Amino acid sequence: MTVTEQPAAEIGKDRRRKEDQRLITGRTRWTDNLTLPGMLHMSMVRSPFAHARITSIDTTEAKAAPNVVAVITGKDIAEEQGSLPNAWPITPDQVTPAHPPVAIDRATFAGEIVAVVVARSAAAARDAAELVDVDYEELPAALDLKESAEDTVLAHPDLGTNKSALWVFDSADAGTGGNVEEAIAKARQDGIVIEREYRQQRLIPAFMEPRSVVVDPTGEQITMWSATQVPHILRFLLAAVLGVSESKVRVIAPDVGGGFGGKLQTTPEEFIAMVMARRLGKPVKFTETRSESMMAAHHGRDQWQRLTLSAEKDGTVTGFKVDLLADLGSHVALIGGGVPVLGAFMYNAIYKFPSYRFQVQTVLTNKAWTDAYRGAGRPEATFAIERMMTELAVELGVDPLEIREKNWIKHEEFPFTSVAGLEYDSGNYEAATALAKEHFGYDELRAEQARRREAKDPVQLGIGVSTFTEMCGLAPSRVLGSLDYGAGGWEHASVRMLPTGKVEVLTGASAHGQGHETAFSQIVADRLGVPFEDVEVLHGDTQVTPKGLDTYGSRSLVVGGEALVRAADKVVEKAKPIAAHLLEASADDLDFAGGRFTVRGTDQGMGIGEIALATFAAHNLPDGVEPSLDSDATFDPVNFNYPHGTHLCAVEIDTETGAVKMRKYTCVDDIGNVINPLIVAGQVHGGLVQGIAQALWEEAVYDESGTLVSASFVDYLVPTAADTISFDVDHTTTPATTNTLGTKGVGEAGTIASTPAVVNAVVDAIRHFGINDIQMPCTPERVWRAIHDSGGGGGEPTTEAAAPHFDPASGNQGTADRTDGADS
Amino acid sequence: MTKIQMTVDGATVSDDVEPRMLLVHYLREKVGKTGTVIGCDTSNCGACTVHLDGRSVKSCNVLAVQADGHEVTTVEGLAKDGELHPMQAAFHECHALQCGFCTPGMIMQSIDLLNDNPKPSEDEIRLGLEGNLCRCTGYHNIVRAVQTASGQEVGS
Numbered sequence: 001m002t003v004t005e006q007p008a009a010e011i012g013k014d015r016r017r018k019e020d021q022r023l024i025t026g027r028t029r030w031t032d033n034l035t036l037p038g039m040l041h042m043s044m045v046r047s048p049f050a051h052a053r054i055t056s057i058d059t060t061e062a063k064a065a066p067n068v069v070a071v072i073t074g075k076d077i078a079e080e081q082g083s084l085p086n087a088w089p090i091t092p093d094q095v096t097p098a099h100p101p102v103a104i105d106r107a108t109f110a111g112e113i114v115a116v117v118v119a120r121s122a123a124a125a126r127d128a129a130e131l132v133d134v135d136y137e138e139l140p141a142a143l144d145l146k147e148s149a150e151d152t153v154l155a156h157p158d159l160g161t162n163k164s165a166l167w168v169f170d171s172a173d174a175g176t177g178g179n180v181e182e183a184i185a186k187a188r189q190d191g192i193v194i195e196r197e198y199r200q201q202r203l204i205p206a207f208m209e210p211r212s213v214v215v216d217p218t219g220e221q222i223t224m225w226s227a228t229q230v231p232h233i234l235r236f237l238l239a240a241v242l243g244v245s246e247s248k249v250r251v252i253a254p255d256v257g258g259g260f261g262g263k264l265q266t267t268p269e270e271f272i273a274m275v276m277a278r279r280l281g282k283p284v285k286f287t288e289t290r291s292e293s294m295m296a297a298h299h300g301r302d303q304w305q306r307l308t309l310s311a312e313k314d315g316t317v318t319g320f321k322v323d324l325l326a327d328l329g330s331h332v333a334l335i336g337g338g339v340p341v342l343g344a345f346m347y348n349a350i351y352k353f354p355s356y357r358f359q360v361q362t363v364l365t366n367k368a369w370t371d372a373y374r375g376a377g378r379p380e381a382t383f384a385i386e387r388m389m390t391e392l393a394v395e396l397g398v399d400p401l402e403i404r405e406k407n408w409i410k411h412e413e414f415p416f417t418s419v420a421g422l423e424y425d426s427g428n429y430e431a432a433t434a435l436a437k438e439h440f441g442y443d444e445l446r447a448e449q450a451r452r453r454e455a456k457d458p459v460q461l462g463i464g465v466s467t468f469t470e471m472c473g474l475a476p477s478r479v480l481g482s483l484d485y486g487a488g489g490w491e492h493a494s495v496r497m498l499p500t501g502k503v504e505v506l507t508g509a510s511a512h513g514q515g516h517e518t519a520f521s522q523i524v525a526d527r528l529g530v531p532f533e534d535v536e537v538l539h540g541d542t543q544v545t546p547k548g549l550d551t552y553g554s555r556s557l558v559v560g561g562e563a564l565v566r567a568a569d570k571v572v573e574k575a576k577p578i579a580a581h582l583l584e585a586s587a588d589d590l591d592f593a594g595g596r597f598t599v600r601g602t603d604q605g606m607g608i609g610e611i612a613l614a615t616f617a618a619h620n621l622p623d624g625v626e627p628s629l630d631s632d633a634t635f636d637p638v639n640f641n642y643p644h645g646t647h648l649c650a651v652e653i654d655t656e657t658g659a660v661k662m663r664k665y666t667c668v669d670d671i672g673n674v675i676n677p678l679i680v681a682g683q684v685h686g687g688l689v690q691g692i693a694q695a696l697w698e699e700a701v702y703d704e705s706g707t708l709v710s711a712s713f714v715d716y717l718v719p720t721a722a723d724t725i726s727f728d729v730d731h732t733t734t735p736a737t738t739n740t741l742g743t744k745g746v747g748e749a750g751t752i753a754s755t756p757a758v759v760n761a762v763v764d765a766i767r768h769f770g771i772n773d774i775q776m777p778c779t780p781e782r783v784w785r786a787i788h789d790s791g792g793g794g795g796e797p798t799t800e801a802a803a804p805h806f807d808p809a810s811g812n813q814g815t816a817d818r819t820d821g822a823d824s
Numbered sequence: 825m826t827k828i829q830m831t832v833d834g835a836t837v838s839d840d841v842e843p844r845m846l847l848v849h850y851l852r853e854k855v856g857k858t859g860t861v862i863g864c865d866t867s868n869c870g871a872c873t874v875h876l877d878g879r880s881v882k883s884c885n886v887l888a889v890q891a892d893g894h895e896v897t898t899v900e901g902l903a904k905d906g907e908l909h910p911m912q913a914a915f916h917e918c919h920a921l922q923c924g925f926c927t928p929g930m931i932m933q934s935i936d937l938l939n940d941n942p943k944p945s946e947d948e949i950r951l952g953l954e955g956n957l958c959r960c961t962g963y964h965n966i967v968r969a970v971q972t973a974s975g976q977e978v979g980s
């Protein structure tokens with residue numbers, strides 16, 4: 001595919017966003033803003049226990065409460081509610097427990113819905129929910145991931161095991177590389193072997209808009225408004241699971257307040273709202289509270305990684321072996337099992353590993369289910385390899401950038417087939433790294449670090465490196481099929497020239513804050529040569545944009561944007577013979593530029609808007625040409641695309657308190673051609689903070705009884721403006737060769753790269769005390785304890801700076817035998 | 825039920841409300857000011873920030889009856905005669921919002937911040953916005969927006 005060379009008026013411009021106007025003036029259409037005549041409200045009764053048999057539910061009092069319309073239990077709607085879908089069974093023999101939206105006789109995590117109250121107001125529903133009397137018989141709960149993998153306690157006793165699926169990739173079997181065991185055995189003889197165990201703590205996506213759903217069953221059609229990332233997928237699954245005709249279901253995702261993967265689930269609440277609205281024949285609304293969101297929307301990450309890296313004495317890596325345990329929670333969520341599998345292809349990152357083996361055991365526990373969270377599998381992979389490469393550098397006594405350079409794929413070696421079997425189309429790791437070093441002032445900061453160490457400064461400086469690539473633009477349908485994923489990865493677009501010369505654009509990639517309306521307008525404006533302001537982008541309503549696969553995996557621009565390019569180009573193609581006809585010229589003599597067809601060598605011409613009007617009037621069209629000027633395209637990518645970048649982070653650690661302070665963060669990403677630099681920088685900033693937050697602050701913590709103790713913003717530390725710094729962001733440009741725009745996805749890049757950069761920096765600051773790991777999140781408590789235990793630090797931590805997060809236990813320099821709350 | 829009366833974005837409103845009703849629910853459900861939103865149950869996110877007699881408050885932390893006789897400004901009352909408030913314009917100019925859910929609260933808080941301190945340093949801005957969470961922007965551009973609205977030079 002050729003990358004476009006034509007000069008672009010809009011592409012590359014810092015266009016201010018079209019979507020902002022309504023958002024900054026408070027005229028936004030959030031689902032929870034919606035009130036329909038006769039609308040009823042739902043409130044959920046949720047299990048306080050991680051695992052319990054429901055022995056009885058008494059709803060009498062609740063039913064009698066004022067303004068209550070219905071109170072139902074799982075038993076009451078057992079027939080109708082179906083089982084929530086799992087779209088990605090990663091192996092044919094995957095153990096997948098049935099998943100009723102309302103638990104029927106057993107609650108399997110704290111927060112699971114056991115009864116539903118419907119009332120005439122939200123307050124009445126909430127009040128009545130308190131009156132539902134549920135008797136539980138508490139059962140032993142499977143909470144610790146490692147123990148659960150041993151089937152010590154069963155999350156679902158009837159299944160006889162917690163092991164859901166074992167998925168393996170081996171380069172020797174796949175023919176993409178050698179045998180890793182041999183490489184490791186050889187390195188044990190005459191090379192270097194690094195072995196580590198890392199914890200990817202459980203995270204909460206924490207989108208700011210709580211999930212909300214409204215279902216209107218009145219009329220010919222059922223309409224659902226939902227704060228979802230995936231209106232199209234949701235419509236399909238609602239219809240399939242509930243046995244309603246897909247054409248009778250309309251899903252609207254109006255303005256959606258963030259998602260980060262957390263809103264790609266088809267939630268129990270959506271299914272229940274649908275069932276209740278149909279039963280009662282009235283509109284039904286449910287909006288979750290923040291603590292419900294924390295407890296019962298899906299979580300992310302939650303893995304143990306056991307890693308072995310082998311290298312020759314000069315630092316040339318010879319093999320990487322990855323052994324994961326992944327906590328699915330109590331059920332296999334929509335694509336929950338597939339998240340680690342996505343990561344499997346990324347553990348070799350930007351490096352030329354000759355051998356590689358990956359294995360993941362997915363495990364059921366009595367906790368909230370896990371699924372995609374910004375990056376989905378790839379942050380975990382990048383963390384593992386970037387920590388390991390740093391450890392290898394330390395072992396060899398060389399700079400961490402040097403070891404990367406020794407092993408990475410050189411610019412001239414692209415396209416390159418990785419040991420995991422992916423074909424990287426383009427990349428230039430040298431250029432990104434050189435630019436990042438320059439911005440960062442790498443050598444100066446290293447010199448300062450040496451001075452502080454020498455002077456035994458109580459505040460030590462650490463520098464962390466992370467180089468990354470990711471597979472994004474999910475995904476080639478054929479690849480998804482080969483991985484047993486239940487759907488394709490194409491995207492659909494329509495471009496319609498209206499008779500006024502304005503352009504209406506439909507995209508199946510529905511947005512939740514990424515600025516599609518603006519970026520897509522820029523693309524279409526350029527392709528059609530019309531003003532940016534004349535393009536209107538519609539999305540997020542299955543009635544208006546019936547085809548699509550929505551937004552996740554940094555796919556909107558590279559898959560959805562490419563579909564738009566194709567649809568727009570078809571419009572131009574369709575307009576050309578009409579222009580020729582009207583201009584009384586031969587189509588071969590026409591040029592199209594700047595929105596005008598001109599007859600070569602003359603000043604005769606016609607704007608595409610005029611042609612649109614002519615096709616609308618249809619008074620004088622060439623024979624056989626259909627009236628109206630519009631076109632559709634469905635694009636299925638041939639490959640993923642591979643953004644990359646180099647991130648450098650400096651932190652200051654107060655060795656007396658363990659407090660970690662961000663000093664400087666530089667990131668140079670390469671996402672190929674940039675459509676809107678302003679929007680791209682915004683995506684990067686937000687992504688960086690989410691990744692940094694995993695490194696330093698965030699963790700979903702369950703206590704030993706299985707209660708989520710970080711169930712609010714009091715305990716789950718989403719960073720504030722005061723916790724973060726301004727970033728130094730730049731990019732290099734190595735166009736993707738697999739789409740016309742030459743662009744790569746950017747939504748997840750910041751998050752993927754930043755977590756290891758920060759942890760590498762933290763460990764680097766205190767490595768001279770003999771510390772080689774701090775478990776995430778690197779809280780002051782953990783950092784202080786590591787320093788203290790090493791004998792290198794000061795006195796007791798001050799209460800303020802080292803206030804424990806939630807977890808009194810420590811993670812320090814050991815790698816294998818740490819204890820961490822309920823989770824090891 | 826208690827009878828209350830207040831000015832919301834310049835208009836007088838009066839209603840009978842339950843004493844337990846929060847100002848944010850009153851604004852959203854009774855007055856129809858859905859520009860003000862709810863992001864948490866614990867007064868931590870700041871999404872619901874409005875001005876009460878010109879000072880920012882988290883409207884999930886105030887009872888509707890407490891606002892009786894007072895003046896409330898929401899994000900919907902900022903633009904005058906079709907002209908954006910300078911803070912709204914700065915948020916747009918600096919790309920200080922993505923999903924926009926935190927934005928009404930951020931804007932209201934930022935205006936109050938500049939009322940107190942017309943030329944804040946970056947650190948003062950960051951501290952001043954500590955009670956408002958944003959999950960999308962990483963705060964970088966929000967800080968730039970507040971600097972811009974205060975008439976200060978802004979880096980990239």
Ligand code: FES
Nearest residue numbers: 863864867870884
């Ligand atoms: S809703 Fe008021 S602070 Fe969160």
Ligand code: FES
Nearest residue numbers: 922926958959960
């Ligand atoms: S813009 Fe989405 S939460 Fe701030």
